[in-house]
Amino acid sequence: MQTRTYLSGQVTAKREVVEAKDIESLTGIHPLNPRNQDGLTLEAVRDILPSISENGVNQEGVAIKCPKTGKYLLLDASRRRFCCIHSRVDLPLWVLQSDVTDEQALKIINDSQEVKRWSYPEHAAYLLVIAQRKKINVEETKIEDLAQSLGMGRESLRKRLEAYNISRNIIEVFVDFEGIPNSFYSKLAKFEKALAKAGKNIEEEMDAFKNELQLNEELSSEVSECQRQTLELLGEFVSNTINRKTQKASWETTKLAEFEDKKAYAKVSRSPDRNSVKFELSRIGSEKLRKIEDSIRAILSEEA
Numbered sequence: 001m002q003t004r005t006y007l008s009g010q011v012t013a014k015r016e017v018v019e020a021k022d023i024e025s026l027t028g029i030h031p032l033n034p035r036n037q038d039g040l041t042l043e044a045v046r047d048i049l050p051s052i053s054e055n056g057v058n059q060e061g062v063a064i065k066c067p068k069t070g071k072y073l074l075l076d077a078s079r080r081r082f083c084c085i086h087s088r089v090d091l092p093l094w095v096l097q098s099d100v101t102d103e104q105a106l107k108i109i110n111d112s113q114e115v116k117r118w119s120y121p122e123h124a125a126y127l128l129v130i131a132q133r134k135k136i137n138v139e140e141t142k143i144e145d146l147a148q149s150l151g152m153g154r155e156s157l158r159k160r161l162e163a164y165n166i167s168r169n170i171i172e173v174f175v176d177f178e179g180i181p182n183s184f185y186s187k188l189a190k191f192e193k194a195l196a197k198a199g200k201n202i203e204e205e206m207d208a209f210k211n212e213l214q215l216n217e218e219l220s221s222e223v224s225e226c227q228r229q230t231l232e233l234l235g236e237f238v239s240n241t242i243n244r245k246t247q248k249a250s251w252e253t254t255k256l257a258e259f260e261d262k263k264a265y266a267k268v269s270r271s272p273d274r275n276s277v278k279f280e281l282s283r284i285g286s287e288k289l290r291k292i293e294d295s296i297r298a299i300l301s302e303e304a
Contacts, residue, residue: 004094006062006108013094015060018072020088027081027091030064030073032105034118034126039178040082043223046176048079053087060092062112064100075105076112103133119178120185121171124164127157162189169206173213173230180227187231191238198242209237251278259284 002015018026029037042049051058061077072093074081084091100108106129118126127150131138136149147157163185170188171177195202213219213230220226256266264283270276281289 003097006096006111007104011100011104011108012097013062014097016072016093016095018091018093020084020090023081023085023091026070027063027072027074027093028066028069029078030075030105032102032109032129033073033075033078034109034122034129035076035078036119036122036178037078039119039176040079041176042086043176044179045079045083045086046223049083049086052080052083052089056089057084057092060094062096062108063093064096064105075109106130106133119180120160120163120182121166122178124160127152127160128164159185162186165189167192167202167206169203170234173206173210173234175226175230176223179223180231181224184227184231187235191234194238194242200241205237205241209234212237 003012004015005012029035057080059080061080062075063072063077064075065071066073072095074093077091077093081091083089096108106126109126117123128138130150131146134149136146138146141149143158143161144154147154150157159182163182166185166188170192171180174180174184192202195205213233216233219229251269251271253267253269256268259265261283266281266284267279269278269280279292281292
């Protein structure tokens with residue numbers, strides 16, 4: 001039996017291999033694993049899929065066996081798991097043998113990052129879990145103090161939190177959206193702020209943008225170039241959207257009566273939200289005008 005240890009010998013692990021046919025039923029993702037499973041696509045694993053398909057997995061994942069379900073819950077290797085399922089390849093794992101605390105699991109997760117580092121949002125999710133475990137109130141803590149508590153630089157933390165807070169509707173317009181360059185996030189944050197300031201619905205606007213992308217025949221089939229093109233097109237889309245003049249909704253006016261006198265009229269106008277009404281009366285006669293005024297006063301008095 002092959003074994004190894006983690007955390008300077010605190011935790012022992014046994015090597016086990018999950019056959020390809022059993023991976024989906026016998027393995028799952030540990031709740032503390034920050035890798036965004038929705039971001040796993042063939043494009044997102046393009047760097048390791050060919051090798052795994054041809055040669056199998058050469059670096060074991062780390063997992064904890066759930067005592068209730070018997071499933072192996074992966075602390076890392078979710079990308080390798082995805083590739084194994086797609087390519088029908090066995091998945092080797094180091095299965096932790098003793099009871100592991102969440103704090104220990106988080107340390108192992110941090111030490112076991114794969115070739116593809118976490119995206120900024122994924123890293124922020126991990127850091128926020130750490131903060132929660134330390135009982136830090138993130139909302140009320142200055143970023144300088146939070147960074148110090150997490151053992152990282154202020155600017156590094158700020159960039160990750162900024163990326164974490166960007167609407168998923170914006171991030172997910174990209175192919176391999178968890179693999180976009182880190183330099184994109186500051187621009188995406190600006191795009192979101194501009195749309196929000198202009199009163200635009202982010203979800204609706206991004207749906208419209210994705211429809212435009214689907215019709216664009218000039219997008220590169222190479223992922224990194226396609227990401228670059230998408231960022232450029234998104235910038236143009238946002239600029240055009242916020243500068244597009246919105247036709248001001250007008251009041252709806254209806255005639256209340258017809259008169260022989262061409263200069264006489266009685267009409268009512270309603271605001272677009274139906275919360276305001278204006279009556280306009282001209283040359284209808286003083287007696288009719290008095291009756292209308294009395295009727296309005298009487299109705300309003302009843303309401304009061």
